[in-house]
Amino acid sequence: MNHDYVLNVNGIDYPISTDSSRNLLGVIRSDVGLTGTKEGCDDSECGACMVLLDGQPINSCSYLAAQAAGRAVTTIEGMVDDDGDLALLQRTLLEEGGVQCGFCTPGMVLSARALLDRTPNPTEEEIRIGLSGNLCRCTGYAKIVAAVARAAEQTTEDAM
């Protein structure tokens, strides 16, 4: 059965008319047309599909799109700053070598963003817990954790 609703993604309202059983990931990629959000396991394990729902990370593969109506969805495309430049977390991932194939990176960035919004100066343990739903099969996490720590340091320094 079709369900009509408005999906707000990165601050823009998209009218959606689609089957109620569709997942948020599929609607973002196919109907909204933003393909930065990835499908990995399609099983809520790997975090490649992660988006922010009202600022909190969720696995969009296992979330019904219609349940996101009226809420704020943020995808990796919404992370660039106002000038269209890469976000600080994206820059520190590049600087630390925390990106190899890049498939997990959108989810990593969104998890890290939510972590730093909640905990601006996280310990390494807090970073690892914050990223614990995001699997990377290339780099081995050390450089990703370092990139999040570096972003936190730079944010703190800029604020001083």
Next chain:
Amino acid sequence: MSLVIAESLDEALAEVAAGARPIAGGTDLVVASRQGTVPLPESLVAIDRLIELSGLSGGDDGVRIGAVVTHARLMTDATIVDQYTALADSAALVGSPSTRNVGTLGGNVMNASPAMDTGAPLLVLDATAELHSSSGSRQVILSDLWIGPGATSASADELCVALQLPPRKPLSGSAYVRLEYRRAMEIAVVGAAASITLDADGMVIEGRVALTAVAPTIIEVDKLDLAATTPAVAAARAATAARLSARPISDIRASDTYRSHVIGVMAARAVDAAARRAAGETIAVPVNRATGIGAAR
């Protein structure tokens, strides 16, 4: 498939009475359908926005936790962390941050997995489930609610609206520990929750222990008499009693003989941590992280 986003409890109850399955975070229903194990029900009613199901309020009568309160909220709520700590321990171990942001306590309770982390804490904290239907409401103790793996005694038209937990006695503490092979996205190999009340001399007045993933449902260790013992003796008694109560299966995560042994270790560690908290010691939530993987000391 049809989906109704309920805007009131009455609307949700009418949908459930008409055959719709309730959905909140979807971490069981949608994941199972994506895995291909169980297709999505033909008719769903989303209950995650109902104010009637989202409250978390404590007082002299204990605490009432709305069915759609998330794990993320449970693990950080001051009342739960301070007084119902075992529940916070367990919520902090569920899945990953993204699971905990949408997974709900009511979903756990009604999904009735014998491996659910929040179940054993709810048993030792003496929780009851508040079930509503179009024709009324009733309180059900959880040992009567859970009747088998994935099965409850709730009738098809009943919706879990809240969990009620009675007030805690002075000098009480609780803890949940879980044996795990990895630190996130894990399901309990086995787990144990304990609630311990001490007297002013540090002797145990009463204690309860419940077990995860060693029986068809979450179970409480029966005939457990921990009164007038030291916490160390209580831990040893709980270990023996837990091994006798366990009726585990062998599966991909562990053999039955291993589970039968290690459930005693987890029960003893849960009693130890609960007694230390009862005595005023601060052990951060979750115990597993505060004291090491699998809660080794």
